Amino acid sequence: MILLIQYTLIFASVLILVALGGCFSEHSGVINLGLEGIMVMGALGGALVMNALSTAPAAVTILVTTLTAGLSGVIYSLLLAVACINFKADQTLIGTAMNILATAAATVIVKAINMASDPDNVSATINYVDAKKAFTVSIGAFNFNWFMLIALIALIAAYVLLYKTSFGLRLRACGEHPQAAASVGIDVYKMRWSGVLISGLLGGIGGIVYITASVSEWKFETGVAGFGFLALAVMIFGDWHPIKIALAALLYGFFRALSNVYTGFDWLASLHISGTVYNMLPYIISLLVLMFTSKNSKAPKAEGIPYDKGIR
């Protein structure tokens, strides 16, 4: 039972971080379908650092890993910002390209690094088993993970930033009616850039949390298995609002956690349902949830539409 709570919380942390990322981007008016790719890049940056830092003190490992993952995400999100804000490219196409590119690039990079250190190692796997220990603190049977705290801080910060500061108000204005925002002197381009870069930061951190959640090495050929898109579903389910997103993330986290721990419950194991079914659960549930929540969508009105100064 404790294990279930533990996994629920850690997967919910991933979803909170990434969904908040999507939230910032969409409130500024840019649909970020590239979150999946941003997660991969964040995971890559973080995993490389963790692999190198196997003996550093825990605090250093946590700080450097989180920062590197976030920074990798920010850098990668530049691809979205430049193309979609300045060049008015199709946001769906660019996001999709970023997802495919991230997996391909991460695979190539990891393979190249592995082969350089050991010519016989042609795998795309990074191992970070030692550094991973720095992130967990055992409280009885419960393994507290520092990333849970980071997600909580991000949640509070996102709420304050979006709803209690003038920056948040301006950012949201750009997603609702950019021309109106521009007419009162807000620089729409700058706001959208901020939205996308913040989403890169949160998505990147979410990536490293995801790959360290239940395993201690990652095969980069698999990407992050649609988790970036699950986070987008969480964001839609959460009405683009941080607090509701957190609740939605807990629900999804629970179903994702089930697939990790169902064998530990006698009555679940006795049903003899294949593990594959549990793997499918989060996706099926998000389809059902989207079905009932998309009708009265509270999506920012101008999202997905490139900003054009000349249009009223």
Add this chain to the structure above:
Amino acid sequence: MSRKSKGSNEKLVNGLRSVAASLICILAGLLIGFIVLLFIDSKGAFQAILTIIKNFFNYPSGPAALKYFGNTLVKTAPLLMCALSINFCYKVGLFNIGAAGQYVVGAGACLYGALGLGLPWYLCLLMAMLAGAIWGLIVGVLKAYFNVNEVISGIMLNWIGLYLVNILLKTVKEETSPYTKTIKSVNPSALLPTAGLPSLFTNNRYVTIAVPLSIIIAILVWVILEKTTFGYELKATGYNRDAAKYAGMNGNRNIIVTLVIGGVLAGMGAALLYLTGFEQWSVTQSSVPQMGFNGIAATFLGGLNPIGTIFASYFIQHITSGGSYLDKAIYPSQISDLISSIIIYLCGFVLFFKQVMAKRSAARSEKALLKQKDEEKEPEKGGADK
């Protein structure tokens, strides 16, 4: 008469611009791929990029090259079908990223039909089309009646499809490996007819009617979209759902029909590959096959035109196959995926490239016009001076 010729002239110029923009994307993609190769190992980088571009020409003997050219064609057919699926839906304003999942369930259905039920090839093909159609139908209904973003529902269905197919095909896998049994050993009647095509490709028995069939379907898709009222209605819905509704078209129905057709195309694509016996399905597969995503690259590289997509699909498959000839001790074969994903990314800028070209040619014709006017004025001026 002259107006009509002017119109077709504009169309031609626009088409040429699309081709030029696609070529820019390809060159830039190859260049970036080359730079990545340089970083990994600078000595062999040039040879490596040549290897990718040469693909089957890496074989010195003609017959061998021809045989492997056949292999590239075998894999181009399913790619083209996925690309057509995405192309068709995109024309109606829908981004069918679910093509990857429709392809997956198509693969599951046709392999189960062939290996589990022992059906002949045409029924297996039909099953794949049906499975794809159902997957497309779900996305369409969710979009039309529940306003669910088709990209997100498509991705969810991709994963659901992958897991379902893995469960289903576990019943027809080989005992000692995670791969499905070969069609040839279990039920040869499920293999696609070859119609004598292998003899053209040094007896490559995987070259079947799939290759010409996919090309015929590409042409058919073009005809439907450009030359029929049905296609016009679908496109009108894509441009403006409300306006189409006002004009008496059933927008919701059109969205669903479009995605069902998209599903049929992608599902059929899977059958065109798996029913050749070229590949077996691994039931432990943990990621959605690249085919559906590469289809996105092919569609956009083909300038969103079904005919252009034929060539673009071939190109994408050509470099993907080429990647497998790289020396795996030095370069990862995923370089090809990297190049095609960069090409997709750059396709986002195609509109921008075309705008720049249009602006430049507009500036040029304006200049020419001014010059012409000046020349007309000049003699007058001269006359006044005298």
